[in-house]
Amino acid sequence: MQFNYSNPTQIYFGQQQIAAIAKAIPPHSNVLLVYGGGSIKNNGIYDQVAQALSDHQWQEFSGVESNPTVETLDKAVEIVKKDHITYLLAVGGGSVIDGSKYIAAASCYAGDGWDILTGKHKVKKAVPLGAVLTLPATGSESNKAAVVTKKATKDKLSFLSAHVQPQFAVLDPDAMKTLPERQLINGLVDAWVHVCEQYITKPAQGMVQDGFAEALLKNLKQLGDNFSNHDDDAWRANLMWSANQALNGLIGTGVPQDWATHMIGHELTALYGVDHARSLTIIQPSLLRNQIEFKRAKLEQMGINVFGLQPTTDLAERTIAEIEGFYLSLGVATRFTEHGGDKTQVIADILAQLESHGMLVLGENQSITLQEMQLILESAIG
Numbered sequence: 001m002q003f004n005y006s007n008p009t010q011i012y013f014g015q016q017q018i019a020a021i022a023k024a025i026p027p028h029s030n031v032l033l034v035y036g037g038g039s040i041k042n043n044g045i046y047d048q049v050a051q052a053l054s055d056h057q058w059q060e061f062s063g064v065e066s067n068p069t070v071e072t073l074d075k076a077v078e079i080v081k082k083d084h085i086t087y088l089l090a091v092g093g094g095s096v097i098d099g100s101k102y103i104a105a106a107s108c109y110a111g112d113g114w115d116i117l118t119g120k121h122k123v124k125k126a127v128p129l130g131a132v133l134t135l136p137a138t139g140s141e142s143n144k145a146a147v148v149t150k151k152a153t154k155d156k157l158s159f160l161s162a163h164v165q166p167q168f169a170v171l172d173p174d175a176m177k178t179l180p181e182r183q184l185i186n187g188l189v190d191a192w193v194h195v196c197e198q199y200i201t202k203p204a205q206g207m208v209q210d211g212f213a214e215a216l217l218k219n220l221k222q223l224g225d226n227f228s229n230h231d232d233d234a235w236r237a238n239l240m241w242s243a244n245q246a247l248n249g250l251i252g253t254g255v256p257q258d259w260a261t262h263m264i265g266h267e268l269t270a271l272y273g274v275d276h277a278r279s280l281t282i283i284q285p286s287l288l289r290n291q292i293e294f295k296r297a298k299l300e301q302m303g304i305n306v307f308g309l310q311p312t313t314d315l316a317e318r319t320i321a322e323i324e325g326f327y328l329s330l331g332v333a334t335r336f337t338e339h340g341g342d343k344t345q346v347i348a349d350i351l352a353q354l355e356s357h358g359m360l361v362l363g364e365n366q367s368i369t370l371q372e373m374q375l376i377l378e379s380a381i382g
């Protein structure tokens, strides 16, 4: 174990915390409020934000879509440059926050912002940003990552930079009250897979990381099993905090990480519009079965410590069945059946995209080659 760790995002957690942005954003800032398709206009969040910004100079940019596109975000970049915006406030889910991270970085770069996603430009500077979270799922509100899509070419790529990590994040569980059930389930499942990507790898004797990951998995399982309580304040607060902790960097520090499910899943979203979380549940069970010999020890540990299974020789196999059963209990598919098109063509198209994005070997062991990805996809695509 050897690492540098810091999570500098100030978290304002709890009901009525949106008011805190009045003080969290420096007083003389010129603020751009960034949001999505308008859900914040229907649930009072926009009004609370406007109230909190009443002593600030501000304007707004709306229309950031789910799986935000560079085509839309570049319009905001123009505004930031033209109007000398000095602070970005992202109000929404992962898409709005990720989109704002891109805007923050691309606004400080003279070239084509897409260079940040391809790695041609390394971010050295960004407009400071804060976030008001309305959908717990991605952890984007207090991490360095952003995922952006280029609509024209169906490329969905990510970048990481400490410069775009939000300076503060407001997590008010009341903001979740208007979330459709589909999005709530997506959030729960995405957070669950984030923990898995940092935990179902190989044993590394990270007692803190493993113990914390197991606590998060048990929480998320319990919240999923009690989904009918999702209108309860404690249910909402616990999902919001669990999803944040799942991907704020802590549990993955100093231990191996996988992320292959995410990399393959991103292609499913980019090509076929599958919701991010649902792309993961389609890929992950097949990927775990494909990689079972590498992951057996951690799957067995998860079976005992998270699912309470008895040790047997097929414990790892039963743990995967429990994971799959959890998704199915939430009504989330574990095979890509909605497409209905030519399966061979779908697999070929996904593999071609993975190859063009340089995803030639994935996983904590670099054992998921394109051949293995093909086998995983053959099993995942119904």
Ligand code: NZQ
Pocket: 035, 036, 037, 038, 039, 040, 043, 064, 065, 066, 067, 068, 092, 093, 094, 095, 096, 098, 134, 135, 136, 137, 138, 139, 140, 143, 145, 146, 147, 175, 176, 177, 178, 179, 180, 183, 186, 187, 190, 247, 262, 276
């Ligand atoms: O557009 P609005 O009006 O905001 O509506 C959204 C959107 O339609 C709606 N919504 C959000 N909060 C709501 C609400 N509706 C009613 N009431 C509320 N309180 O929900 C829909 C989905 O929102 P979106 O932001 O797209 O979802 P999510 O938070 O799941 O974000 C997904 C994006 O994050 C990326 C994904 O790839 C995807 O692009 N990820 C980002 C990560 C990161 N930065 O670390 C890691 C993740 O693994 C993930 O890849």
Ligand code: ZN
Pocket: 138, 190, 193, 194, 262, 276
């Ligand atoms: Zn995710």
